Amino acid sequence: MxxxxxxxxxxxxxxxxxxxxxxxxxxxxxxxxxxxxxxxxxxxxxxxxxxxxxxxxxxxxxxxxxxxxxxxxEPALVPAEPARTFPPPTEAVLGVAPTGPALAPPASSPMSEYDTSTLTEEERETLARADAELVASLRSVVAARASDLHITVGAAPMIRVDGALTPAGSTQPWSSERTRQALYSLLDDRQKQQFERELELDFAFTVSANSRFRVNIYQQRGSVGAAFRLIPTEIKNLRDLGVPESVAHLSQLPRGLVLVTGPTGSGKSTTLAALIDLVNSTRADHIVTVEDPIEFMHVHKRSIVNQREVGHDTHSFNNALKHVLRQDPDVILIGELRDLETISVALTAAETGHLVFATLHTQDAPQTIDRVIDVFPPHQQQQIRAQLAATLQGVICQTLVKRASGTGRAVATEVMLTTPAIANLIREGKTYQIGSMMQAGKGSGMHTMDQHLAELVDSGTITRTVALEKAHDPDGLTRLIQRVETPGDSATRAFAASGPDYGDSYSGGTR
Structure with a gap:
């Protein structure tokens, strides 16, 4: 040189x-x-x-x-940084320019200008008083294609990307007072009083036209915490979500009860939104929804859609459902069947000529039927079996599983359609035999969860290891899987199994 x-x-x-x-x-x-x-x-x-x-x-x-x-x-040329428990997301993950603020979107991104033109006056007022750092953390959820934001005392704001938690920006922990101040900035006086009375609060918060969140604020160890779930603005169709085509048939029924079930965070709301949108696009009906809070916003298409939010448009599920039949509905969506009274109204509405969609937190179709019946006292259960056998049209159970690529989630489903034989089993209290009927009813559009998991493994969508974690009968699933595992699958399996499956919302192109 x-x-x-x-x-x-x-x-x-x-x-x-x-x-x-x-x-x-x-x-x-x-x-x-x-x-x-x-x-x-x-x-x-x-x-x-x-x-x-x-x-x-x-x-x-x-x-x-x-x-x-x-x-x-080469790593040896420069001393390595100390290991961190939660390494902050890189600029590439957050989608920010290297010289810009930690949470700002890239200049070329459509998120560079947050459109608030479609917000209501109330939403604008809430956004104006909201804590700036909290809003920036929520925007980072959208920029990073994450599903959730968690705020709690003693930790920095954390976002969930493909099932794993990582800091939203700064790794500085929030104090109790800082957390309370930020979360209370989202609440009006009525909501503050309700939270301090019940120590729980559900509501929706809108940051921009494409950034709407379902919020749950709660108290833990004497301090305030919150979980924010990003609600996708685009309502995808059932095919894009990976839901079987037989489910679409349920949206065209003139009457009856359709239940979408699964654990928390399994995408039930996403599937229900797709079903309601299909009704809205193909039928000239009046659709009424009762939700807590409203998640997906529907526009009028062939149908008209009225969406009522508990705590904002009505005092309670029960109060709204008492009057819903007087509103001339054709299709009713109930956000969740929470208690005996709500279930009774749903059954009555389905029995009187309305198509009713609702959700439950159950794992499979037989358990769903038993859960509905067991809510009622013993002397009523035989009557409810008969009522359910006459009105139940179908049950869709679903869960989300890690893709073999390691990025995103795929939906695995169980579909039960109420045939005369299944209706008879419900009436006679033989729900334990429904699984066998579903296994044999593939030609009718039915399948069990394990059958669908086996199909996903055979197609290479998910790994055998992940499927076995979600299986109801692991030995039975092993017999159903036809795919022969190759050496390349071992590396994929190890990658996919590297962390727990938190079952967040649809992601990786299927959110």
């Missing part, structure tokens, strides 16, 4: 100069000395430069403009 003595350009033997290359993101906190040529060319000066990922210098021609570059080096 030589210098011509006339300027500060150091050159390689072929005559090309070496420049100092900016190598790190601006927010790196560690400084390491790097040797640079002095003005005289015969001594070296030291200048501290922030160092992030390990780098090596690269050579550029004299005529080339000096461009920042990130060039990985």
């Amino acid at each position: 030589t210098t011509d003595g006339t300027n500060d350009d150091w050159r390689l033997p072929e005559g090309r100069p070496i420049y100092e290359i900016p190598v790190t993101r601006p927010d790196a906190g560690h400084l390491w000395p790097v040797d640079l040529p002095s003005d005289e060319g015969d001594a070296l000066r030291q200048q501290p430069i922030p160092v992030g990922p390990p780098v090596v210098p690269i050579a550029q021609p004299v005529s080339a403009p000096m461009q920042p570059a990130y060039v990985p080096a």
Whole structure:
């Protein structure tokens, strides 16, 4: 390496100069000395430069403009940073420019301008008083394609990306007072009083036209905490969600009860929204929904849709359902069958000529039927069996499983359609035989959860290991799987099993 003595350009033997290359993101906190040529060319000066990922210098021609570059080096060349329990998401994950604020979206992103033109006056007022850092954390959920934001005392705001928690931005823990101040900024006086009375509160919060969240604020260990679930703004069709085509038939029924069930965070609301949108697009009906809170916003298409939110448009599920039959509905959506009175109204509405959709937190079709019946006292249960046998049209149970690629979730379903034989089993209290009927009813559009899991494994969508974790009968699932595992599947299996499956909302193109 030589210098011509006339300027500060150091050159390689072929005559090309070496420049100092900016190598790190601006927010790196560690400084390491790097040797640079002095003005005289015969001594070296030291200048501290922030160092992030390990780098090596690269050579550029004299005529080339000096461009920042990130060039990985061997790990041994630069001391490694200490390991962290929760490494902050990279700029690429959050979708932010290296020189911009930690939570700002990239300039080229459609999220660079948050459209608030469609917000109601009440939503604008809430957004205006909301804590700025909390709003920035919520926007990072959208930018990172995450599903949830968790706020709790003693931890930084955390977002869930593909099932794993990572800081939304700063890793500085929030104090009890900071957490309370931020969460209370979202509440009006009525909501504050309700929360302090019940220590639980559900509501929806809108940041922009494409950023709407379902919020649950709760108390834990004497402090306030909250969970925010991002509600997708786009209502996908059933095929895009991966829900079997036989489910679409249920949206065209003139009357009856359709139940969508599964654990919390299994995408029940997403599937219900797709069913309601299908009704809205294909039928000239009046649709009434009762939700807590409203999640997906429906527009009038062929049908008209009236959506009522508990606590905002009505005092309770029971109060809304007492009057819903006087509102001339054709289709009714009940956000959740919570108690005996709600279930009674749903059965009555289905029995009197309405199509009713509702959700339950059950794992399979037989358990769903038993749960509905067991809510009632013993002397009423035989009557409810007969009523359910006459009105129940179908049960869709679902769960979300990690994709074999390691990114996103796929939906696995169980579908029961009420045939005369199944109706007879319900009437006679022989729900334990329904599983066998479903296994044999594939030609009618039915299948069990294990049958669908086996299909997903055979198609390469999910791994055998993940399927076995979700199976109702692991031995039976093993017999159903036809795919022969290859050596390449082992690495995929290890990657997919590297963390717990939290079952968040549809993701990886199916959210």
